[in-house]
Amino acid sequence: MKPVFDPVTLAIPFFILAIILEIVLTRLKVARAHYETRDTMASLAMGLGSNVAGLLTAGVVVAATLWSYQHRLFDIPMTAIWAWVAIFLIEDMIYYWFHRLSHERRFWWAAHVNHHSSQHYNLSTALRQTWTGGIAGTWVLWLPLAFLGFPPAMIAIQKGISLVYQFWIHTEVVGRTPRWFEAVFNTPSHHRVHHARNPRYLDRNYAGILIIWDKLFGTFQPELDEEACRYGIVKNLSGFNVLRVAFHEWIAMAQDVVRHPRHALGYVFGPPGWSHDGSRDTSMTLRAQWRASQSAKHPDAGVAGDPST
Amino acid sequence: MPEGFAVQFAASFAAVAVLVGLAAWARIAKPMTPLDDARVLKLLAEEFPGRPIERVWVAVDGRGALAKSGAAALVLCEVGDGYVARHIPWAQAIASSFRDGVVKLDLSDVAAPNARIALQSWPPPSTPPHNRQAA
Ligand SMILES: [Zn+2]
Ligand SMILES: [Zn+2]
Numbered sequence: 001m002k003p004v005f006d007p008v009t010l011a012i013p014f015f016i017l018a019i020i021l022e023i024v025l026t027r028l029k030v031a032r033a034h035y036e037t038r039d040t041m042a043s044l045a046m047g048l049g050s051n052v053a054g055l056l057t058a059g060v061v062v063a064a065t066l067w068s069y070q071h072r073l074f075d076i077p078m079t080a081i082w083a084w085v086a087i088f089l090i091e092d093m094i095y096y097w098f099h100r101l102s103h104e105r106r107f108w109w110a111a112h113v114n115h116h117s118s119q120h121y122n123l124s125t126a127l128r129q130t131w132t133g134g135i136a137g138t139w140v141l142w143l144p145l146a147f148l149g150f151p152p153a154m155i156a157i158q159k160g161i162s163l164v165y166q167f168w169i170h171t172e173v174v175g176r177t178p179r180w181f182e183a184v185f186n187t188p189s190h191h192r193v194h195h196a197r198n199p200r201y202l203d204r205n206y207a208g209i210l211i212i213w214d215k216l217f218g219t220f221q222p223e224l225d226e227e228a229c230r231y232g233i234v235k236n237l238s239g240f241n242v243l244r245v246a247f248h249e250w251i252a253m254a255q256d257v258v259r260h261p262r263h264a265l266g267y268v269f270g271p272p273g274w275s276h277d278g279s280r281d282t283s284m285t286l287r288a289q290w291r292a293s294q295s296a297k298h299p300d301a302g303v304a305g306d307p308s309t
Numbered sequence: 310m311p312e313g314f315a316v317q318f319a320a321s322f323a324a325v326a327v328l329v330g331l332a333a334w335a336r337i338a339k340p341m342t343p344l345d346d347a348r349v350l351k352l353l354a355e356e357f358p359g360r361p362i363e364r365v366w367v368a369v370d371g372r373g374a375l376a377k378s379g380a381a382a383l384v385l386c387e388v389g390d391g392y393v394a395r396h397i398p399w400a401q402a403i404a405s406s407f408r409d410g411v412v413k414l415d416l417s418d419v420a421a422p423n424a425r426i427a428l429q430s431w432p433p434p435s436t437p438p439h440n441r442q443a444a
Contacts, residue, residue: 009317012321012324016324016327016328019328020328020331023328023331023332023335023337024331024335026335026337027334027335027336027337033337034337034338034339034390035332035335035337035338036332036338036339036389036390036391037329037332037333037338038389039389039390040328040329040332041325041329044325044328044329045325047325048318048321048322048325051318051321052318055314119388119389119390119391124328124332198355199358230355232391235393235395235418235420235421236388236391236392236393236394236420236421237388237393237420237421238386238388238393238416238420238421238422238423238424239388239421240389244419244420248419248420249420251419252418252419252420255419289358289359290358290359292359293358293359296359
């Protein structure tokens with residue numbers, strides 16, 4: 001649903017300009033970023049395709065949102081400041097749980113994995129968006145906002161603001177922002193951790209705009225100077241084909257269900273990496289292995305910065 | 310497709326082409342140097358923490374490597390300016406086809422279907438043929 005004021009459409013020229021700046025400043029050695037041509041092409045093609053794919057399910061999403069709004073509990077005025085403060089906080093918390101679900105359960109991970117499948121972390125990675133999010137149905141999580149009584153246009157605007165905010169944090173050019181900002185907001189540093197595949201960093205920092213949700217719900221992990229982020233997914237892709245980027249996890253999931261129909265529920269709704277015989281690794285087992293290898297190296301030391309120790 | 314969207318899509322398509330061209334022009338991918346034993350061991354330690362490595366075969370072009378770790382073969386392959394890693398059964402690795410100086414490994418993974426590693430010979434001479442199936 002596109003409101004009259006659509007933050008994402010308005011921000012597109014800014015997105016393009018920012019990517020140009022990141023590339024050119026790096027070329028001039030003023031900034032530090034890495035761009036691999038085929039990787040950039042895949043990321044941008046995913047962004048473009050995501051817009052088209054969104055159209056396929058837009059009708060259902062709009063209809064469901066309008067239906068929820070027709071059955072709303074309250075009349076929330078779009079002109080009230082308190083209403084914008086409320087939707088900012090509630091929408092951002094919904095985003096946190098959407099994002100956490102998208103990492104912790106394979107069905108939704110299959111739709112989200114593409115955002116993480118680049119081994120790069122630059123502004124083009126931000127545009128590596130899902131093609132299958134509509135089908136995965138996570139938009140349902142936003143319906144309670146309409147049911148509460150927030151006008152659909154207001155919801156669409158707030159979702160757009162969140163998406164636009166999350167663009168600029170996909171960069172290595174910005175190190176750390178002022179401490180007060182890092183404490184409250186999602187920043188390049190926090191989101192670098194989210195895109196890292198180091199066991200210590202896996203499945204951390206799900207925040208959209210505010211990092212407070214991760215701190216509240218126990219998934220916060222600061223970026224540590226001694227451990228540089230290695231980007232990508234646990235099992236990286238061996239190429240740049242966008243169809244593979246968009247669909248590989250869906251195909252792998254279907255293959256697992258066909259091979260092991262008795263364990264279908266686990267393969268679809270278990271954590272990514274779950275297997276009926278324990279032969280594969282999940283984020284949890286990888287973290288445990290890493291922690292064991294760390295304590296074997298340093299038997300007396302705790303693992304600094306690991307929230308689960 | 311509404312006309313406004315078609316125009317927006319065409320403009321976005323053009324912008325993508327410009328950005329990809331710019332990225333190619335800038336040559337700012339991660340610098341890649343041919344792999345050597347030390348670097349392979351470092352990368353494998355990151356990919357498979359705590360896993361003991363018995364022996365490593367680095368590709369002659371430095372763009373991949375194979376390692377033996379117990380009953381598993383650890384596979385490392387260059388992709389763009391990065392690497393992908395997988396493990397497969399060692400028996401499968403030594404039974405893989407070796408033609409024109411390249412061993413082709415079936416990784417049985419839709420995300421990384423196979424790997425090609427240029428080696429001088431394969432399987433390693435230290436693996437007697439009668440042991441191949443038993444490994
Ligand atoms: Zn994510
Ligand atoms: Zn991201």
